[in-house]
Amino acid sequence: MRYSHQRETIREIVFSTNSHPSADWVYARAKKAIPNISLGTVYRNLKQLTDQGIIRVIHDGSLARYDWNKEPHDHMKCTTCGSMVDIKLPNGNLKNMVKNQHNFEVSDVEITLIGKCNKHD
Amino acid sequence: MRYSHQRETIREIVFSTNSHPSADWVYARAKKAIPNISLGTVYRNLKQLTDQGIIRVIHDGSLARYDWNKEPHDHMKCTTCGSMVDIKLPNGNLKNMVKNQHNFEVSDVEITLIGKCNKHD
DNA sequence: ATTAGTATTAGTAATTATTACTGTTTATAT
DNA sequence: ATATAAACAGTAATAATTACTAATACTAAT
Structure with missing residues (x-):
């Protein structure tokens, strides 16, 4: 490139x-x-x-x-102001669990928490 | 309606x-x-x-x-065949944890596992 | 330094998913 | 039965994104 x-x-x-x-x-x-x-x-x-x-x-x-943040992490999306803020959620043995129980090879985990952020009441 | x-x-x-x-x-x-x-x-x-x-x-x-499934549940998306299959992941105290630590009121949790499903090698 | 080759660009057209509009049809309460 | 408004088919419009094309600009080799 x-x-x-x-x-x-x-x-x-x-x-x-x-x-x-x-x-x-x-x-x-x-x-x-x-x-x-x-x-x-x-x-x-x-x-x-x-x-x-x-x-x-x-x-x-x-x-x-x-x-720009390539570290594995998740997001909180506020339905009031539309902001999207980083959050690191623990999902340690998720890949292994899903591999064992469903024979599904997880390459990426996308978690978005929808809700209301601390800027509103 | x-x-x-x-x-x-x-x-x-x-x-x-x-x-x-x-x-x-x-x-x-x-x-x-x-x-x-x-x-x-x-x-x-x-x-x-x-x-x-x-x-x-x-x-x-x-x-x-x-x-049609309105029960809280998650999805596995296969990047090979494009299928999207239901999975129920445990995220018990997630809402409370996020409320306490980030003062973010979670109304919905969206989790998608990206990967390769059991139909392919 | 100049040139040649090709990746990249600006500008525009096309595509895809979705929503809005409009005049007609249809469900349903009276 | 009729009135009223919700819902419809058909079409146009929008929004996000991708594709196309002729011109431009990196960069490697002369």
Whole structure:
């Protein structure tokens, strides 16, 4: 993967926030640095960075969001303000348990807690 | 919510399978019973049935799927064949733990195990 | 340093899943 | 039976994302 100014800018934007930004949000930010950057460029690079394991994608309903934190972790999604915050939940022997009981080889565990965050009553 | 033949057909289709069908799949099935049914009707009724708590929606990446099983449970998604199979994972004191440690009021827990199901090596 | 080759880009068109609109049909309470 | 509003079919619109294309810009080899 050859260097490009656009990709480096996009990577820096994702790494600069804990808000798990969407492609649109990254695009809006990237335009401040590179005014004529294309939305397609943002999507293509987010995908490439994801494929390379440099960032990861998380699914928020039908919307893709991106996360610089590649450590295994989970998310709390607030239905009031829409925020998505990291949380580390213990799921130690989950993979083994599922392998033994269902012969299903777990490669990834996606846990999202839906609810109301501490900003609201 | 007034009776409608279309909605009843759609409900029966969702209740007839464990495959967690998408709107498109339900539409294809519904057309066999009601050839001129509209895709919009399928979407509208899936939404209504969900809002009424008669079925529930689960998110498979960016695709919405529907599930007649309203018991709290989780899913195993096979990356090889795309199947989505029910699994009940223990997460007993999760809500209390998260409430105490993060002051986050959990209303719903979404867990998807990504991996390879027992149909493949 | 110049060139050649190809990855990457901007801009635009196309696709996919889903929702909104509109005039017509249909369930159901009176 | 009739009125009323919910629901419908058909179609257009939207949102998120991907694909296409001709021009641009890295970078490795001359």
